[in-house]
Amino acid sequence: MEILMATVIAVLTSCGVYLLLRGRTFPIILGLTLLTYGVNLFIFISGRLNPGSSTIIGVGEQYADPLPQALVLTAIVISFAMTAFVLVLALRARAELGNDHVDGRNSVEDVKS
Amino acid sequence: MMLLAIILLPMIGAAVPFMTERMGRTLCAYSAAIGPLIALGLLVSSAPTIFGGEVLYSQTSWLPSLGLNLNLRLDGLSLMFGFLIVGIGLLVILYARYYLAQRDSLAKLYALLQLFMMAMLGIVMSDNLMLLIVFWEITSLVSFLLIGYWSNQSDARKGARMALAVTGAGGLCLIAGALLIERIVGSFELGAIFAAGDEIRAHSSYPVILILVLLGAFTKSAQFPFQFWLPHAMSAPTPVSAYLHSATMVKAGVFLLARMYPALAGTEWWFYLVTFTGMATMLFGAYNALFKHDLKGLLAYSTISHLGLITMLFGFGTQLAVVAGIFHIINHATFKASLFMAAGIIDHETGTRDMRKINGMWKYMPHTALLAMVAALAMAGVPLLNGFLSKEMFFSEALHLESMGMFSWIFPLLATLAGVFSVAYSVRFIHDVFFNGEPIDLPKFPPHEPPRYMIVPVEVLVGLCLLVGIVPNLTVAPFLEAASLAVLGEQMPEYHIAIWHGVNLPLIMSMVAMAGGLIMYSQRTGLFAFYERKFRHDEKIVFESRVQFSVRVAQRFTDFIQNNSLQRYMALLIATAVAAIGYALWTMPQLLGPVAISDIEPVSLLGAVILIIGAFGTVLLHHNRLAALLLLSVVGLIVSLIFVRYSAPDLALTQLSVEVVTIVLLMLALYFMPQLTPNESGNKRVARDILLAGAAGIGMGLITLAILTQPFSSISDYYLANSVSGGGGANVVNVILVDFRGFDTLGEITVLAIAAVGIYAMLNGLHLPLPQADGEGRRWDKEPHPPILAVMARILLPLALMVSMFIFLRGHNAPGGGFIAGLVTSVALILQYVASGTAWMQQRLRWRYRRVAVSGVLIATLTGIGSWVFGYPFLTSTFSHIHWPVVGDFELASAMAFDIGVYITVVGATMLILAHLGKLAQSSHSPRPATSKPYSSPELTKGED
Structure with a gap:
């Protein structure tokens, strides 16, 4: 299972990073979201994989680590706020600049390296 | 407390002139002198204790966690330097009162001079290497302001910048050296460093430490090849030159050599680096001094030469050489300060410093001329003057050096050669300025004697030259003894300062130098023409062009990194992160921990496969934005299922609801955006990004595996134990x-x-x-x-x-x-x-x-x-x-x-x-x-x- 989890996090990170490196705002936001999933899972697994446990006192025998869960919970909400912010920033940039390229130019001249 | 007061008095005094400036220039000068005068009194009062062989300490903790404490010491070396710094400082204050023109702010100069005095006192009295460096840096900064005092002059600004760049770079080296020393010794305290001298010298990084510390000292003391800043610092007002280039700034470098002598000296590295740097500097300075037509330029190169001589003496590494080096520090400070002041008087009265114009001053200002001539003779090393005594000691030490085996004759030979030049430029200073016919179209004519009190400082200093030269044992001996003791440690060598040792080799070398110098000066016309043809170049132009070159390189580098493209920044950022973490992973002895890896369940595998398909699908279809968005939501749903699987219902609920909100939000925004992403990345760009993304993903995956296979210990037990009792939930x-x-x-x-x-x-x-x-x-x-x-x-x-x-x-x-x-x-x-x-x-x-x-x-x-x-x-x-x-x-x-x-x-x-x-x-x-x-x-x- 550990290998599967590592693979999932690796794939999420890779896809997120690749999209982050695109030139248009919308794919970047998609990439950011993917990267967020990866990072949240990464923080989450620092409490290890605990199937069949619980974080409710008195329920079940085994307890999962509640601390990473609390961290990730706020991380999910904050990353939503960030996604929304970046998204509206992208809208604003498009309105001001007339295109949705991150460098504010609607050309392909930067393709060379 | 008293030691702290000695340092703080000039610092407090720096504020005084601004308050008294309006009450007239004389009062301003007197008030500026109060702080240093009290400090001098304190030094005098503690002198008997120090001469008795004791060392005074004062300890104040400052940043103890960094090993940085305001620990001061007053030993023989500090005391001797303290007297030079405060004493000559006071004379300069008096002198500057008459030197500065009415339109120049006296208060500004006094404030800066006293700040500088404070920093220099700090250097010589620090008992903590880091503290010493703090003061060291202050001298660099304040000297920048002092050299650039006439900030409206381009020369002054450039000279100040050059001095700051060179001494600042040296300061950085010195810091690095000090940090390395601390790693060996475990402390910045000088006592501990001296005690660990053998350990430092035996350490494998000793050469690095030595070179770094020496770079600090050599840049400050204008040693070859860093000497070029000093002549350009001559665009400072003459009181500043007299102070910085006789007793203080440049002496800080040789002070550092003396201070670190117990910890670093006594090795071959030390001998070769210090001796040969000193020798090159001495010859270079002496040779160039002869050909400078600028009065202060001549003195500047002569300063370089004498600093080289002192450095060389410390490099010899024998006990007597150290004594001679310290002796020459004192002597050079006195005669050079008086010469600079005399040069300033001549400049002040004639309006020029060009020796081709200034001739025959003997007729116009006999009093100044007499004093300047005595000081110049001391510089040349004529008997009955202090320069003679230390120069004889230098010759004698050069003769006794056997470290170079059969090549040892090179030292006395080159020492004599430097002596020849030294005599020649001293003679030129005397003959060209005070005799040699009539002055040629001076800006101010006729020149006359300066105000009475402007000469007093020169008289005091020249008097000292004579006293030391004639009755050394009554005047300078206790200082010399205490200072040498502080450098050498317990045992003092047998030595004897005397005017007459009988006819011996050093005396013959002196005679040769005298004769050679006179002959050389008599041949000056030919030599000047030769020099003009061969060696004329302006270091300032070279320096400025190198500065501009480095600016261009930096600009190109910045343009590469900062090309106004967010994509470039992002790629660099991720590449840096990948490189840093990749390096850390690479150097790990073992990636996986001891915890065994569990088997994969079919259901989880199915979920993971769907997630991976969704993620890759998002990437592959990202040109069609709506499709990519739908695939993204699949990934989000699987992530919430992962939370369910691993006992995090809160997270699953949060993820699920955020997922809904996010997707709605993205769809809303997509309405306003192009529905398709243009395909504008070239193959090279795509390949680069795949490489970066792959590396980042693999790195994260490996770290995940590394974490998951480590034994688990958490701080959460506290929360689990106290949740119900403490939080009620x-x-x-x-x-x-x-x-x-x-x-x-x-x-x-x-x-x-x-x-x-x-x-x-x-x-x-x-x-x-x-x-x-x-x-x-x-x-x-x-x-x-x-x-x-x-x-x-x-x-x-x-x-x-x-x-x-x-x-x-x-x-x-x-x-x-x-x-x-x-x-x-x-x-x-x-x-x-x-x-x-x-x-x-x-x-x-x-x-x-x-x-x-x-x-x-x-x-x-x-x-x-x-x-x-x-x-x-x-x-x-x-x-x-x-x-x-x-x-x-x-x-x-x-x-x-x-x-x-x-x-x-x-x-x-x-x-x-x-x-x-x-x-x-x-x-x-x-x-x-x-x-x-x-x-x-x-x-x-x-x-x-």
């Missing part, structure tokens, strides 16, 4: 959020509210082109509110709100809580917006979401403040159980009020974001001819809230 995740780490959560919701307000601000006044059709050319439906959806949504609303209430209330003891309940409420409300439209909602729900969000943060904060009322720290929570008639036993925790704040903030922020974005979209459907306006009208920006 069984759901530990929620108790952590609202109680244990409530302050963090308060921060989180504040960020959320700020983000929402920021979004509101950005949407305000936003004009977007309204799309008429989707990416494939289909026109948007004008009737976007299907009745079935609208009706269903209305039925769902109370149910959804009830569910969110339920989730909220049970949150403390079962999965749920303010965050999740807030998101569920938001989803229910958004559904109404989607189904029935903004206008419909606005008529029914007249909330201003900004206020909702902010009031949520306020409630949470007030809950925290509430605990102050009861005398507890911020956000202390309490709880109790109450019995309700029908419901039964019910727990009420103050943390619940906090959770209400969280709930309201989440609802307010989410709705603020979505409703406003939705309003933007909604208004595009308002009836309007499709062709008339490409931009939305401003009315949508005004609407409520």
Whole structure:
């Protein structure tokens, strides 16, 4: 299972990073979201994989680590706020600049390296 | 305390001249002298103790955690330097009173001089190497201001910049050396460093340390090849030159050699580096001094030469050479300060420093001429003057050096050669200025003697030259002895300062130098022409062009990194992160820990495969934005299932509701954006990005594996143990959020509210082109509110709100809580917006979401403040159980009020974001001819809230 989890996090990170490196705002936001999933899972697994446990006192025998869960919970909400912010920033940039390229130019001249 | 006072007095004194400046220049000078005078008194009073062989210490802790303490020491070396610094400083203060023109600010000069004095005293009295460096850097900074005193002159600015660049670079080297020393010794305290001298010398990094420390000393003391800044520092006012280049600034470098002598000297490295640098500097300076037509230029190169001589003596490494080196420090300070002052007087009275114009001054200013001639003879090393004594010691040491085996004859030979030049330029100074016919078109004519008190400092210094030269044992011997003792440690060598040792080799070398110098000067016409042909170049131009070259290189580098492309920055950032973490992973001895890897379950595998397909699909289809978005939501759903699988119901609920909100938000935004992403990345760019992304992913995967195979230990046991008893809740995740780490959560919701307000601000006044059709050319439906959806949504609303209430209330003891309940409420409300439209909602729900969000943060904060009322720290929570008639036993925790704040903030922020974005979209459907306006009208920006 550990290998599967590592693979999932690796794939999420890779896809997120690749999209982050695109030139248009919308794919970047998609990439950011993917990267967020990866990072949240990464923080989450620092409490290890605990199937069949619980974080409710008195329920079940085994307890999962509640601390990473609390961290990730706020991380999910904050990353939503960030996604929304970046998204509206992208809208604003498009309105001001007339295109949705991150460098504010609607050309392909930067393709060379 | 007294030692601290010696340093602080000039510092306090630096403020005094500004207050007294208005009361006249003389009073200003007197008031400036008060601080240094008291400091001098303190030095005098402690002199007998030091001569008795004791060392005074003073300890004040400053930053003990960094090993940096205000620890001072006053030993023989500090005392001798202290007298030079304060004594010559006082003379310079008196001299500057008459030197500076009426339009120049005397107070500024005095303040800077005293700051400089303070820093120099700090250097010589520091008992802590780091503290010494702090003062060292202060001298670099203040000397920059002093050299650039006439800041309106380009020469002064350039000279100051050059001095700062060279000595500043050396200072950095010195810091590096000091840090390395600290790693070996474990302390910056000088006592500890001296004691660990053998350890340092035996250490493998000794050569590096030595070179770094020497770079610091050599740049400061203008040693070859760093000598070039010193002549250009001559654009400073002459009092500054007299102070900086005789007793202080440049002497700091040789002081460092003397100070670190017990810790670093005595090796071959030391001998070769220091001796040969000194020798090269001595010859270079002496040779060039002869050919300078500028009075101060001659003195500057002569200073370089004498500094080289002192350095060379320290390099010899014999005990007598050290004594001679210290002796020459004293002698050089006295005669050079007086010569600079004399040069300043001549400049002041004639208006020029060009020796080709200044001739025959003997007739016009005999008093000054006599003093200057005596000082110049001391510089040449003529008997009965102090320069003679130390020069004889130098010759004698050069003769006794056997370290070089059969090549040892080179030292006395080159020493004599330097002596020849030294005599020649001294003779030139005397003959060219005071005799040699009549002056040639001087700017001021006829010159006359300066004001009486301007000569006093010169008289004092020349008097000292004579006294030391004639009766050394009555004057300088105790200083020399105490200072040498401080450098050499316990045992003092047998030595004897005398004017007459009988006819021996050193005396013969002196005679040869005298004769050679006179002959050389008599041949000057030919030599000058030769020099003009061969060696004329301006270091300033070279230096400036190198500075400009490095600026160009830096510019090109900056242009590469900062090319105004976010894509470039992002790639560099990720590449750096990958490189840094990759290196750390690479050097790990063993990546995987001892915990065994468990088997893969088929169901989990299926989930993972779907997630991976979704993620790759998002990437592959990202040119078709809507498709990519749908695949992204698949990934989000699987992530929430992962949370379910691994016992995190709170996370699963949060992820699920955030997923819904996010996807709605992205779809809304997509409406305003191009539906397709143009394919504009070249193959090279794609390959680079795949490489970066792959590396980042593999790195994260490896770290994940490394973590998962490590034995588990957590700090969470505390939370699990205290959740019920301390927080009054069984759901530990929620108790952590609202109680244990409530302050963090308060921060989180504040960020959320700020983000929402920021979004509101950005949407305000936003004009977007309204799309008429989707990416494939289909026109948007004008009737976007299907009745079935609208009706269903209305039925769902109370149910959804009830569910969110339920989730909220049970949150403390079962999965749920303010965050999740807030998101569920938001989803229910958004559904109404989607189904029935903004206008419909606005008529029914007249909330201003900004206020909702902010009031949520306020409630949470007030809950925290509430605990102050009861005398507890911020956000202390309490709880109790109450019995309700029908419901039964019910727990009420103050943390619940906090959770209400969280709930309201989440609802307010989410709705603020979505409703406003939705309003933007909604208004595009308002009836309007499709062709008339490409931009939305401003009315949508005004609407409520």
